[in-house]
Amino acid sequence: MNPETLRRLLLDRAVGQLSDDAGALLDAYLARDPAARAELADLIAAVDAARRAVAEEPVRVTAADVPPFPRRAVQAAVVRSARPRAAGTAGRWLALAAGVALAFLAGHYYADRRGDSARRSPDPLGLVQGGPSRADGPVIVEPDDAGAPRSRSPGLPAGIWHLDPSRLAAAPLGRSPQVEVRWSSPLRRPQIGEVS
Amino acid sequence: MTDAMTELESLYRLHASALLRYLRRIEPRPGEAEDLLHETFVQAAVHWPRVCEADSKRAWLFGAARNIAGGARRRLRRWTSAPLPNVVPERAAQPADPRGDIVRSELRALSAKHREALEMRLRDDLSYAEIAEALGLPLGTVRSRIHYAVARLGQAVRAALSASGSDV
Numbered sequence: 001m002n003p004e005t006l007r008r009l010l011l012d013r014a015v016g017q018l019s020d021d022a023g024a025l026l027d028a029y030l031a032r033d034p035a036a037r038a039e040l041a042d043l044i045a046a047v048d049a050a051r052r053a054v055a056e057e058p059v060r061v062t063a064a065d066v067p068p069f070p071r072r073a074v075q076a077a078v079v080r081s082a083r084p085r086a087a088g089t090a091g092r093w094l095a096l097a098a099g100v101a102l103a104f105l106a107g108h109y110y111a112d113r114r115g116d117s118a119r120r121s122p123d124p125l126g127l128v129q130g131g132p133s134r135a136d137g138p139v140i141v142e143p144d145d146a147g148a149p150r151s152r153s154p155g156l157p158a159g160i161w162h163l164d165p166s167r168l169a170a171a172p173l174g175r176s177p178q179v180e181v182r183w184s185s186p187l188r189r190p191q192i193g194e195v196s
Numbered sequence: 197m198t199d200a201m202t203e204l205e206s207l208y209r210l211h212a213s214a215l216l217r218y219l220r221r222i223e224p225r226p227g228e229a230e231d232l233l234h235e236t237f238v239q240a241a242v243h244w245p246r247v248c249e250a251d252s253k254r255a256w257l258f259g260a261a262r263n264i265a266g267g268a269r270r271r272l273r274r275w276t277s278a279p280l281p282n283v284v285p286e287r288a289a290q291p292a293d294p295r296g297d298i299v300r301s302e303l304r305a306l307s308a309k310h311r312e313a314l315e316m317r318l319r320d321d322l323s324y325a326e327i328a329e330a331l332g333l334p335l336g337t338v339r340s341r342i343h344y345a346v347a348r349l350g351q352a353v354r355a356a357l358s359a360s361g362s363d364v
Contacts (some may be wrong), residue, residue, distance in 0.1 A: 007343075007347075008343065009345050010341075011342070011343040011347060014346055014350075015317055015318070015342055017323065017324050017342075018316075027299065039350075042350050042353065042354050043346060043347075043350045045295065045347065045353065046295075046299060046349040046350040046352075047318070047346055047349070049295045049296050049298075049299040049349075050299050050314065050318055050346075051318045051319075052296060053296055053299050053303055054315050054318055054319045055297075055302045055319065060216040060217075061213050061216045061220065065216060065235065065293065066212045066213055066216055066233075067207050067230045067234065069204075069208045069209075069212075069237070070234040070237060070238065071201075071205070071236060073202060073237075073238050074201065074204055074205075074237055074238055074240075074241045075241075076242045077238045077241035078200050078201060078204075078242075078244065080242065081241060081242045081243070081244060083223045113336075118234055125202060130322075153212070167314045181238055181360075
């Protein structure tokens with residue numbers, strides 16, 4: 001037998017961790033090798049002494065030392081461990097809903113900004129043929145059913161295309177009455193062009 | 197849930213003593229080991245599916261106890277400047293067997309990782325596989341640590357006895 005293998009088997013036997021098969025093999029070998037037997041005896045003696053030494057250390061526990069089972073805390077932990085899975089599922093849905101809401105608000109804000117910049121450009125409101133005068137107050141421009149631009153008077157809720165009277169007053173209206181706004185869809189930017 | 201509670205209670209009855217002894221060894225401050233023992237079972241309840249998946253529930257509990265005690269010691273070191281108690285207490289009484297003396301001093305001379313593995317085998321009677329699970333180490337590492345420790349004890353005993361010329 002390889003000396004290294006023999007050594008491993010002896011050490012495993014000394015600490016009581018040798019399998020039955022390997023034990024039988026070792027016993028057969030030891031029957032023919034007195035030196036190995038002596039080495040095993042030394043190792044077993046050392047392990048026994050070590051076992052006694054660790055048992056003698058002042059770490060003794062009697063049945064009376066063991067506190068009662070922490071039933072309430074363990075029960076609460078069992079309940080708690082079941083809860084996070086449900087909370088996790090709800091949390092994922094909540095995060096998804098929050099994401100959708102955030103995307104909607106961001107889109108709304110972006111659309112608002114674009115509308116605002118469109119208002120700062122040569123004012124489309126005043127260019128709409130037949131549109132309201134600047135003194136009429138806030139005006140909303142939106143496409144009608146046919147997709148043509150149509151203006152609405154104040155009193156209606158202000159939206160993306162809301163303009164207040166003061167800004168209207170400052171806007172250079174009527175400079176180019178031959179121009180019209182073409183707005184085919186609320187998802188597209190209004191196009192300004194000459195009246196065809 | 198009731199099954200988990202019943203089984204945890206049964207595990208407590210079976211292993212609380214050994215775990216408390218182990219915890220007192222690594223955390224000798226009075227009352228602390230008992231708290232750590234309870235915390236070990238609370239953690240077992242929290243991670244019950246993992247306990248069930250473990251090859252040995254006892255080994256899982258030892259591993260959890262060790263980690264919880266380690267965390268407690270780290271927290272203590274962080275928040276207090278008081279010296280920590282000696283992890284391996286000195287033995288009070290002197291033995292009659294000279295081999296016991298040699299082995300005891302050799303045990304103290306072992307590194308913490310070798311001594312820990314050997315003590316889990318000899319004192320807590322954990323198998324190599326259970327020690328590996330408790331310590332989170334490969335089985336081969338545990339085997340080689342225990343082999344090293346035992347070989348060193350055997351050498352020390354042989355050397356001391358041959359030097360003294362006695363045949364114990």
